[in-house]
Amino acid sequence: MRVLITGGFGFIGITLAKVLVELDYEVTLLDSLTVQVHGEIPAFEAPAGVKCVRMDVRELADRPEVLEGMDVVYHLAAETGTAQSMYRVVHYVDVNEVGTAALIEGIGKCVRRPKHVVLASSRSVYGEGAYVHESSPGILVVPQSRTKEQLVAGEWEPVDGQGRVLTCVPTPENLGFFPGSIYAASKAAQELLLQAASTALGFRLSIFRFQNVYGEGQSLQNPYTGIISIFFNRAAQGIEIPIYEDGRESRDFVHVSDIVWGLVNVVKADLPSATVMNLGAGQPTSVLSLVDDLLAATGCNVPVRVTGQFRLGDIRHCYADTTRAKTLLGYSPQVSLREGLRRFAAWASSQPRHDDKLEKATEELRKKGLAV
Numbered sequence: 001m002r003v004l005i006t007g008g009f010g011f012i013g014i015t016l017a018k019v020l021v022e023l024d025y026e027v028t029l030l031d032s033l034t035v036q037v038h039g040e041i042p043a044f045e046a047p048a049g050v051k052c053v054r055m056d057v058r059e060l061a062d063r064p065e066v067l068e069g070m071d072v073v074y075h076l077a078a079e080t081g082t083a084q085s086m087y088r089v090v091h092y093v094d095v096n097e098v099g100t101a102a103l104i105e106g107i108g109k110c111v112r113r114p115k116h117v118v119l120a121s122s123r124s125v126y127g128e129g130a131y132v133h134e135s136s137p138g139i140l141v142v143p144q145s146r147t148k149e150q151l152v153a154g155e156w157e158p159v160d161g162q163g164r165v166l167t168c169v170p171t172p173e174n175l176g177f178f179p180g181s182i183y184a185a186s187k188a189a190q191e192l193l194l195q196a197a198s199t200a201l202g203f204r205l206s207i208f209r210f211q212n213v214y215g216e217g218q219s220l221q222n223p224y225t226g227i228i229s230i231f232f233n234r235a236a237q238g239i240e241i242p243i244y245e246d247g248r249e250s251r252d253f254v255h256v257s258d259i260v261w262g263l264v265n266v267v268k269a270d271l272p273s274a275t276v277m278n279l280g281a282g283q284p285t286s287v288l289s290l291v292d293d294l295l296a297a298t299g300c301n302v303p304v305r306v307t308g309q310f311r312l313g314d315i316r317h318c319y320a321d322t323t324r325a326k327t328l329l330g331y332s333p334q335v336s337l338r339e340g341l342r343r344f345a346a347w348a349s350s351q352p353r354h355d356d357k358l359e360k361a362t363e364e365l366r367k368k369g370l371a372v
């Protein structure tokens, strides 16, 4: 099996590559090694036996030879900061959408075209995700993104059109697209572009929508995404951890090894093209509870402050309905949050320290009116 991973030096890509090499796959990593993720002088270790191509995914239309004869292309290269996407709009659309378009054009120019493309999409395409009202528990509703006025008033929980508070339930794949950020819209666009091309160009397409992935290898330098890395960095340097809203907002945190299990096994499964599957732990964890568990895993003791501040475009809750991946792939996440945080903290503690850039990133958002 010949496999190309775009964004292969990201932490999901590297973890995937290590597993594929063990399975005797011939692996090529394509990555531009962006400064935001890797720093000015990228310090990385390519797994033994992989081939590395340093290039921008947007060049693939002009360099189709990189794609020639691949059995599988995992398309992971992307800009990934939700809040940052709200002001670097052209850049996010360019990397995520034009990058995907370049991949498709490159595939079209190959003599031996890749047979299977696996896209790393995101739960963000669902916006606030699935909720119900107690009067009609069988009917899923997707609340509108919360407005600035609601957030300023501390009305954190999403409400329906009549102002009634709703209850968050697991989000299934058929909910539809309700992107609440440019990042989310660009991930939805990646899905649509690949769906539009797969039949005509003759490749099978598999789409995963990941929840919040964390784990060993996650950038400790990127202040725009990766809440666990950001909080770890502060805790390790004895800096207070600020928590947005009231701290009861929640996410579905899934360890990278469970994501990689899905990525590896979808290639072996005989599924129809354009199958979309959620991958997550399938349960919500509040940010306050996450910080408790993270501090316990690191052994650090720093103040934790619930700030009541917020970012526009952030969702309140959302967790995955993983029934489809369970049924079609036998997916069953193996790493509990506590165990995953223990593994992450052990790895992160051995890494060089990086200056904390969270406040600078937040200040940037404040100036643009995107954080209050």
Ligand SMILES: NC(=O)c1ccc[n+]([C@@H]2O[C@H](COP(=O)([O-])OP(=O)(O)OC[C@H]3O[C@@H](n4cnc5c(N)ncnc54)[C@H](O)[C@@H]3O)[C@@H](O)[C@H]2O)c1
Pocket (backbone or CB within 6 Å): 006, 007, 008, 009, 010, 011, 012, 013, 030, 031, 032, 033, 034, 037, 038, 055, 056, 057, 058, 075, 076, 077, 078, 079, 080, 095, 099, 120, 121, 122, 123, 209, 210, 211, 212, 213, 214, 218, 219
């Ligand atoms: N981590 C998560 O919680 C999460 C959740 C949902 C979806 N995803 C998706 O998973 C994929 C991988 O994310 P990750 O968490 O490993 O992120 P990451 O930032 O660790 O990795 C992304 C990699 O892409 C590379 N890259 C960025 N722009 C590029 C370009 N123009 N050309 C080539 N390479 C480029 C970066 O250098 C980086 O190595 C992304 O598509 C992301 O949208 C991640």
